[in-house]
Amino acid sequence: MAKDFVKRSENYSEWYNELVSRADLAENSAVRGCMVIKPYGYAIWEKMQRALDDMFKATGHQNAYFPLFIPKSFLSREAEHVEGFAKECAVVTHHRLMNNPDGSGVVVDPAARLEEELIVRPTSETIIWSTYKNWIKSYRDLPVLCNQWANVVRWEMRTRMFLRTAEFLWQEGHTAHATAEEAVEETKKMLEVYAEFAEKWMAVPVLKGVKSPNERFAGALDTYCIEAMMQDGKALQAGTSHFLGQNFAKAFDVQFLNKNNQLEYVWATSWGVSTRLMGALIMTHSDDNGLVLPPKLAPIQVAIVPICKNEEQMAELDTKINPVVDALRANGISVKYDNRPEYKPGWKFNEYEFKGVPVRLAVGPRDLENGTCEVCRRDTLEKTTVPIEGIVAYVAQSLEDIQQNLFKKAADFRAANTRKVDTWDDFKTEIEKGGFLLCHWDGTAETEERIKEETKATIRCIPLDSDDEPGTCIYSGKPSKGRVVFARSY
RNA sequence: CGGGGUGUAGCGCAGUUGGCUAGCGCGCCACGUUCGGGACGUGGAGGCCGGAAGUUCGAGUCUUCUCACCCCGACCA
Numbered sequence: 001m002a003k004d005f006v007k008r009s010e011n012y013s014e015w016y017n018e019l020v021s022r023a024d025l026a027e028n029s030a031v032r033g034c035m036v037i038k039p040y041g042y043a044i045w046e047k048m049q050r051a052l053d054d055m056f057k058a059t060g061h062q063n064a065y066f067p068l069f070i071p072k073s074f075l076s077r078e079a080e081h082v083e084g085f086a087k088e089c090a091v092v093t094h095h096r097l098m099n100n101p102d103g104s105g106v107v108v109d110p111a112a113r114l115e116e117e118l119i120v121r122p123t124s125e126t127i128i129w130s131t132y133k134n135w136i137k138s139y140r141d142l143p144v145l146c147n148q149w150a151n152v153v154r155w156e157m158r159t160r161m162f163l164r165t166a167e168f169l170w171q172e173g174h175t176a177h178a179t180a181e182e183a184v185e186e187t188k189k190m191l192e193v194y195a196e197f198a199e200k201w202m203a204v205p206v207l208k209g210v211k212s213p214n215e216r217f218a219g220a221l222d223t224y225c226i227e228a229m230m231q232d233g234k235a236l237q238a239g240t241s242h243f244l245g246q247n248f249a250k251a252f253d254v255q256f257l258n259k260n261n262q263l264e265y266v267w268a269t270s271w272g273v274s275t276r277l278m279g280a281l282i283m284t285h286s287d288d289n290g291l292v293l294p295p296k297l298a299p300i301q302v303a304i305v306p307i308c309k310n311e312e313q314m315a316e317l318d319t320k321i322n323p324v325v326d327a328l329r330a331n332g333i334s335v336k337y338d339n340r341p342e343y344k345p346g347w348k349f350n351e352y353e354f355k356g357v358p359v360r361l362a363v364g365p366r367d368l369e370n371g372t373c374e375v376c377r378r379d380t381l382e383k384t385t386v387p388i389e390g391i392v393a394y395v396a397q398s399l400e401d402i403q404q405n406l407f408k409k410a411a412d413f414r415a416a417n418t419r420k421v422d423t424w425d426d427f428k429t430e431i432e433k434g435g436f437l438l439c440h441w442d443g444t445a446e447t448e449e450r451i452k453e454e455t456k457a458t459i460r461c462i463p464l465d466s467d468d469e470p471g472t473c474i475y476s477g478k479p480s481k482g483r484v485v486f487a488r489s490y
Numbered sequence: 491c492g493g494g495g496u497g498u499a500g501c502g503c504a505g506u507u508g509g510c511u512a513g514c515g516c517g518c519c520a521c522g523u524u525c526g527g528g529a530c531g532u533g534g535a536g537g538c539c540g541g542a543a544g545u546u547c548g549a550g551u552c553u554u555c556u557c558a559c560c561c562c563g564a565c566c567a
Contacts, residue, residue, distance in 0.1 A: 003528060004516095032559080087565065123567090157491095157565060164566065217567095237567065274567050307526050346527040353527090364526055374526080490566095 007288045012232040020161045023291040023355050033159040033166030043299035051201050055193050061145045066127050069118035074126040077251040084218020088155040090120040120153040128174045129252040139258050144176040162279035163490050170274035176266045183267035187243040190271040191224040194239035203294040203407040204228050204284045205414055209461025214445050221245040227460045229414045230283040233434020235460045235487035238280050241271035284410050291356030294406050295399040303352040304337045307345045307364030327392045358402045379405050431457045436487050440480035442473035460485045
């Protein structure tokens with residue numbers, strides 16, 4: 001049991017903050033709104049990166065890198081785009097400091113003012129499309145399928161660890177295509193990649209859908225998204241994939257000659273997921289005993305705790321356990337054998353439990369006699385004593401079971417908190433309970449806006465796999481083509 | 491930018507109507523006993539009381555100014 005750890009039911013956001021800091025994932029930095037991602041948290045991010053990067057490569061993408069700074073004039077080339085980001089940009093105005101004449105440290109040298117200010121990228125469409133102009137002349141140059149792993153800055157008012165920080169890490173894919181159809185296909189393909197990653201790796205069930213015009217990315221024709229449900233019933237946008245049409249090609253004059261020797265503007269997509277996924281991961285699985293990690297993303301999959309009274313016993317345990325460590329590692333399982341004498345077993349149990357290590361093995365004198373070891377699963381906290389002989393297979397199976405079980409638990413939770421609502425009165429009471437509400441909507445921005453004002457709920461997405469029949473809008477009573485997903489969100 | 495709040499040891503806090511040597515818990519260091527669910531004892535280290543100015547014999551405490559951070563609203567992956 002975690003000591004002095006607030007329960008989810010008591011104060012969900014405090015639980016989240018405490019968890020992030022006590023599990024050693026991240027901490028606040030000296031810079032407002034910016035966090036330090038600690039080694040354990042970063043190790044999880046690296047595992048996510050690795051899996052995603054492999055998937056991007058497998059779908060034909062290459063990594064590249066574009067500058068952190070964007071000339072101010074670039075940002076304003078696409079009207080909607082600048083409109084969407086202008087209010088949250090960090091701006092570089094000078095390039096030199098000087099000693100303060102009064103002797104108190106350094107000040108900005110007024111003589112070093114930049115001719116044109118530079119924006120710290122909030123996203124890279126503009127700098128990338130200004131580059132693509134040089135890369136693309138002919139249909140033979142297409143498609144361009146690039147991704148970059150980068151940091152971006154959005155000067156947010158209210159920040160929260162991983163969920164919304166002023167600087168965050170992400171990947172952004174930027175592709176260029178000869179036809180609209182191909183670009184749309186790319187947009188959807190990457191949404192599928194994100195959904196697969198979320199479900200297979202993170203064990204987070206997601207809803208695939210398209211955003212209403214209101215919630216669309218600034219400069220996109222269509223924004224596809226995956227939406228996850230957190231344990232407090234709120235929605236979290238976990239990834240987006242945008243069909244940008246020819247907006248950026250026109251803004252940066254990127255044209256190509258097609259097979260008929262005619263000039264055409266290039267079609268674009270962009271897609272991204274960020275360190276926000278860490279927030280999704282934490283809030284989907286973790287419990288009142290701390291972090292719970294799906295085995296596929298756990299930096300340590302198995303922690304082994306020896307139990308002994310003295311050095312001789314420890315030496316004996318070492319000789320028994322080291323082969324087990326080797327055997328597990330030979331099977332691709334990441335193991336931490338924690339034989340530090342400074343910490344007691346009970347302390348270690350709590351430590352690895354709080355950090356979400358999926359499987360813990362404990363081996364003590366009792367086990368030495370019986371040729372067994374104790375296996376404890378983090379998801380269920382069940383303990384079983386098993387023969388040490390078949391331990392590798394047993395652990396491998398447990399890791400798989402945990403991965404499945406976490407997904408199933410999350411999927412069941414989502415199912416239990418998703419419901420159809422048909423009247424406005426019901427809507428107002430149901431939204432207070434949290435979760436996803438499937439409702440008819442008349443398709444207008446006005447209705448969406450009203451509902452948001454009155455209930456703080458927004459349309460999370462229009463589900464892609466909706467087979468719902470037409471109905472009438474929950475708010476206006478006007479005709480609706482199908483149900484959309486309403487929820488309060490992060 | 492509005493409304494509310496907090497700055498005292500690494501972290502969490504106490505500190506009375508101004509009063510003499512600024513405390514407590516956790517953590518940290520040393521030694522010993524412990525070790526199957528966060529051990530215990532003894533000893534120890536650690537402070538510009540956010541910053542500046544003022545009132546006073548005397549300021550962590552009162553006044554003014556300032557800075558930073560947190561919470562609630564408008565913005566968002």
